Amino acid sequence: MDDSGExxxxxxxxxxxxxxxxxxxDLFPILKAIGNIKRFSILVTLLDGPISFQTLLLQSKLQKTALANHLVQLTSVKLIQKPTYGIYDLTMDGVEYLSALHQxxxxxxxxxxxxLQRIQSRPMSSMFIKKLLHQE
Incomplete structure (x- = not known):
């Protein structure tokens, strides 16, 4: 890289x-919420669309209180929303954070x-091949 690029x-x-x-x-609470495997799994589950608390409870295999606490944390950082009573869905921010992470x-x-492909496509030396095939 030249000086201007640096x-x-x-x-x-x-x-x-x-x-x-x-x-x-502002960012750290969001990262902390996403960084928990149970909350991340809830976010991924919500990619299917709005889901009831009961369905999340069955799919997550969490206790009611634990699930409720995770949902409160995700709601507080605005990654999910509760559009109607007992129903949870991703917010646009939630979708965008997941998309950015995936990308x-x-x-x-x-x-x-x-x-890895570049390394694997390098020609092997004849000496290496002989050693590999035990033909030395």
């Missing part, structure tokens, strides 16, 4: 850092997969 990257990182410093207090994961996995 400067651009450095400026982008500084801007990102400043932005995160400004939003950390980031897929992009990251694609990078790793491409690196």
């Amino acid at each position: 400067k651009t990257m450095s400026l982008a990182r500084k801007a990102l850092k400043k932005s995160f410093q400004d939003i950390t207090a 980031t994961w897929m992009q990251s996995m694609n990078v790793h997969q491409k690196q």
